[in-house]
Amino acid sequence: MSKACVFFADGLEECEALIVVDVLRRAGVEVTTASISGSRTVCSTHGVGLEADALAAELNEADFDLLVLPGGQPGTTHLGESPVVARMVTAAAAQGKKIAAICAAPTVLAKLGLLNGREAVCYPSCRENLVGAVQSAQPVVVSGNFTTGEALGSAIPFALELAAQLTGRENAEAVAKAICCNW
Numbered sequence: 001m002s003k004a005c006v007f008f009a010d011g012l013e014e015c016e017a018l019i020v021v022d023v024l025r026r027a028g029v030e031v032t033t034a035s036i037s038g039s040r041t042v043c044s045t046h047g048v049g050l051e052a053d054a055l056a057a058e059l060n061e062a063d064f065d066l067l068v069l070p071g072g073q074p075g076t077t078h079l080g081e082s083p084v085v086a087r088m089v090t091a092a093a094a095q096g097k098k099i100a101a102i103c104a105a106p107t108v109l110a111k112l113g114l115l116n117g118r119e120a121v122c123y124p125s126c127r128e129n130l131v132g133a134v135q136s137a138q139p140v141v142v143s144g145n146f147t148t149g150e151a152l153g154s155a156i157p158f159a160l161e162l163a164a165q166l167t168g169r170e171n172a173e174a175v176a177k178a179i180c181c182n183w
Helices: 014-026 075-081 083-094 105-113 124-129 152-167 169-178
Strands: 003-008 030-035 041-043 050-053 066-069 098-102 142-143 146-149
Touching: 003 014, 014 030, 014 050, 014 098, 014 152, 014 169, 066 083, 066 105, 066 152, 075 105, 083 098, 083 105, 098 105, 098 152, 105 124, 105 146, 142 152, 146 152, 152 169
Parallel strands: 003 030, 003 066, 066 098, 098 146
Antiparallel strands: 041 050, 142 146
C-alpha cells in the first residue's frame, strides 16, 4: 500500500488539504496528516480547527511515497519557514520520491530550488515567487516526480492525479466516478 504525508500548518487552506486526504484514502492510500508545529492541532486560514495524525518532526520522509504541501496563507509561509519541511522535502526529492504542492505552496518548492527548469503552476498572485520554474497555465502539472496545482478549484483533479500516480489510473478513475467527478 502506498503511503502519503500531508503537511498541516496553521493558516493552511483546509479544503486543499482535506480533499487530498479524502481522495487518496478513497483510493486506498495510507495517508498521515502531519502538523509542522509543536501541536497536532492547527487552525486553518478560515478558522477551522484540524487535528493532525502526527507531528512532522517525528516522521521520516523515507517512510512515504508522496509528500503533499497544501496552500493557504499564512500556512504556506509557515511551510516555507519550517526546517522540518525543508529537510523532508529535499531528502525526498533526492530519493526520487513524489512531491506535490498546490496553490501558494509550490513557491516553497521553488524557494528550495526544486522546481528549477521544471514545469509548474501556482496561485496566480504567487507566480512571481515561482522562481526557476517554467510556468504553466494548466490547473494541474506533472513534471517528473513533482505535481503542482493552481488553487482550490483544481484540488479534486490534483488529488485524483496523485491517486493515479500512487494506485493506477483505473483506480483513480473509479474514485472519480464514485464522487461524481468528470475527470
